Amino acid sequence: MGVAQIGDLGGERPGRWSRRGILTVLGAVPAAAVLAGCGSSGDDAKSASATGAGGSAPSATAGGSAQNAARKAAVAVSPADGTRKAPFSAPVEVTVTDGTLESVRVSGNDGSALDGSFNSARTRWTSAGNPYSGTRYTVTAKAKDTAAATVTSFTTKAPGATFVGYFTPEVGSTSGVGMPVSVTFSHAVKDRAAVQKAITVTAEPAVEVVGHWFDDTRLDFRPETYWAPGTKITLGLRLKDVEGADGVYGVQSKDVTFHIGREQISTVDLGSETMTVRRDGKVTATYPVTGGDSSHTTWAGIMVISERLRQTRMQSSTVGLGDEYDISDVPHAQRLTTSGTFIHGNYWAAEGVFGHQNASHGCIGLRDSKGAGDTSTAGYRFYESSMLGDVVIVKNSGERTVTASNGLNGWNLTWARWKSGSAL
Numbered sequence: 279m280g281v282a283q284i285g286d287l288g289g290e291r292p293g294r295w296s297r298r299g300i301l302t303v304l305g306a307v308p309a310a311a312v313l314a315g316c317g318s319s320g321d322d323a324k325s326a327s328a329t330g331a332g333g334s335a336p337s338a339t340a341g342g343s344a345q346n347a348a349r350k351a352a353v354a355v356s357p358a359d360g361t362r363k364a365p366f367s368a369p370v371e372v373t374v375t376d377g378t379l380e381s382v383r384v385s386g387n388d389g390s391a392l393d394g395s396f397n398s399a400r401t402r403w404t405s406a407g408n409p410y411s412g413t414r415y416t417v418t419a420k421a422k423d424t425a426a427a428t429v430t431s432f433t434t435k436a437p438g439a440t441f442v443g444y445f446t447p448e449v450g451s452t453s454g455v456g457m458p459v460s461v462t463f464s465h466a467v468k469d470r471a472a473v474q475k476a477i478t479v480t481a482e483p484a485v486e487v488v489g490h491w492f493d494d495t496r497l498d499f500r501p502e503t504y505w506a507p508g509t510k511i512t513l514g515l516r517l518k519d520v521e522g523a524d525g526v527y528g529v530q531s532k533d534v535t536f537h538i539g540r541e542q543i544s545t546v547d548l549g550s551e552t553m554t555v556r557r558d559g560k561v562t563a564t565y566p567v568t569g570g571d572s573s574h575t576t577w578a579g580i581m582v583i584s585e586r587l588r589q590t591r592m593q594s595s596t597v598g599l600g601d602e603y604d605i606s607d608v609p610h611a612q613r614l615t616t617s618g619t620f621i622h623g624n625y626w627a628a629e630g631v632f633g634h635q636n637a638s639h640g641c642i643g644l645r646d647s648k649g650a651g652d653t654s655t656a657g658y659r660f661y662e663s664s665m666l667g668d669v670v671i672v673k674n675s676g677e678r679t680v681t682a683s684n685g686l687n688g689w690n691l692t693w694a695r696w697k698s699g700s701a702l
Contacts, residue, residue: 350376351374351375351422351423351424352377353372353379355370355371355419355428355430355432356371356372359430359431359432360430362432362433362435363434363435364409364433364434364435365435366408366410366413366437366519367519368408369404369406369409370384370392370394370409370415371403371404372402372403373403375401377401377421377423378399378400378401379401379402380420380421380422381418381420382403382418382419382420383419384405384409384415384417385418386409386410386413386414387414387415387416388410388413390410392405392415393405393406393407394406410518410531412433412435413433413434414431414432414433415431415433415434417429417431438525439465439525440465440527440529441467441517441526441528441529442463442517442529442530443464443477443497443517443530445460445513445515446458446460446686447459447536447666449535449536450534450537451536451666452536453536453538453539453665453666453667454541454542454582454583454664454666454667455505455542455543455667456543456580456582456583456667456686456689457536457538458582458686459487459498459500459513460496460499460686461497461498461499463494463496463522465495465522465523466494466523467495467523468522468524472521472522473522473528474489474491474700474701474702476516476517477499477514477516478516479511479513479514480512481501481510481511481512482509482512483506485506485509487500488500488697489699489701490699493683496683498686502693504541504543506538507540507541508537508539509537510535510536510537511535511538512533512534513535514532515532515533516531517529517531518530538667539665540557542557542558542664542669543555543556543670544556544669544670545671545673546569546642546670547673548672548673548675548676549673549674551566551568551569551633552564552565552566552567553567553642555663557663562663563660566633566645567642567643568627568631568632568633568636568637568638569638569640569642569672569675570636570640570641570677571636571638571639574638574640575675575676576619576636576672576677577614577615577619577640577675577677577679577680578672578673578675578678578679579672579679580670580671580689580690581614581619581669581671581685581687582614582686582689583613583614583664583665583667583668583670584614584666584685584686585612585613587613588609588610588650588661589609589610589611590608590611591606592620597618597639597640603639607650608620608622608623608624609622609623609646609650609657610644610646610658610660612661614642614685614687615680615684615685615687616685618641619641619680619685620642621642621643621644621670622642622644622657623643623645623646623647623650623655624644624645624646624657625645625646625647625648627643632644642670642672644657645657646658667686669689
């Protein structure tokens with residue numbers, strides 16, 4: 279019926295078309311219909327569906343729309359791809375325009391990975407921490423509905439000056455209940471809060487542990503009272519890329535553990551020239567001793583054994599006493615202060631001195647033998663019963679309390695004063 283009408287319009291017989299008739303018909307067709315027949319998209323797709331076979335839109339139209347949208351999604355990474363000296367003081371950021379992010383992975387050539395999070399619209403991903411210095415990173419980011427991920431890489435610059443923290447006690451060691459965790463820095467720290475925040479000390483069983491700065495190179499940690507016997511202590515150092523001073527960065531990122539053994543606390547009473555040793559609260563030994571004379575009084579207060587030497591040389595010149603003594607083989611020496619106070623064996627004094635007279639140059643002496651081999655002597659027995667971190671308390675010495683920073687002797691500060699030395 280439609281064909282006959284077209285033939286009639288052209289004045290030709292049914293079934294035949296004239297060139298003029300065809301042009302006339304085309305000219306009568308609305309422009310939108312002609313464009314729709316060329317496979318348009320958008321609002322004109324409705325017209326296309328009306329002219330398509332079966333009355334529905336071709337499947338290629340929907341696929342083409344998705345592909346066009348995918349091509350518009352553009353992923354950008356900061357630092358930019360190929361950067362060789364990227365800063366390590368800012369987080370990594372991945373953004374997308376005209377799309378949403380499906381996944382982001384940032385991995386370093388040192389085996390590390392940077393965690394991060396998306397914003398609510400998933401158009402931006404930001405790393406939770408900054409990248410490490412001197413590390414090559416690969417970023418793999420994929421936008422939703424894209425066929426392939428965007429892969430970029432960058433290398434962070436190396437720091438200029440660096441510092442490390444030397445710590446006590448030794449890794450894996452077992453110490454007495456008085457042993458603090460002491461960290462000494464190789465460079466003076468200006469930003470104490472940033473450095474202290476990067477160091478954690480935790481205990482099992484749990485107890486509050488607080489750091490105290492003695493100066494700009496030393497930070498000690500301790501609980502309010504002595505550690506409980508059997509405590510496991512973990513020191514966490516996250517100093518890498520922490521700016522301790524202007525342009526000076528830390529390099530360490532590690533965890534180390536120590537242990538606390540039994541409790542041994544020895545009390546030296548220089549009024550009676552005796553030392554009482556208590557192990558886990560019970561008296562295990564009492565020894566006669568000699569302390570500093572009236573001209574060389576012994577420090578009073580709570581001291582911690584920080585070094586143990588079966589035999590060592592002691593010279594008066596090293597502690598500002600000229601040439602008063604030089605003994606090459608002092609037996610069973612255990613350090614109590616940095617300034618030179620030891621509790622040690624003594625074979626050169628008369629036996630009657632011990633328990634009756636304070637006659638030393640400031641150290642605490644126990645009767646011992648030359649060569650440190652006589653197992654029956656007080657010096658030998660006390661040394662064998664001791665370990666690093668054991669507590670030695672000196673009283674009635676005629677001297678003031680030892681400075682807390684002179685050795686590992688922070689227990690002489692009240693808990694309030696100790697906490698006041700924290701930078702956090």
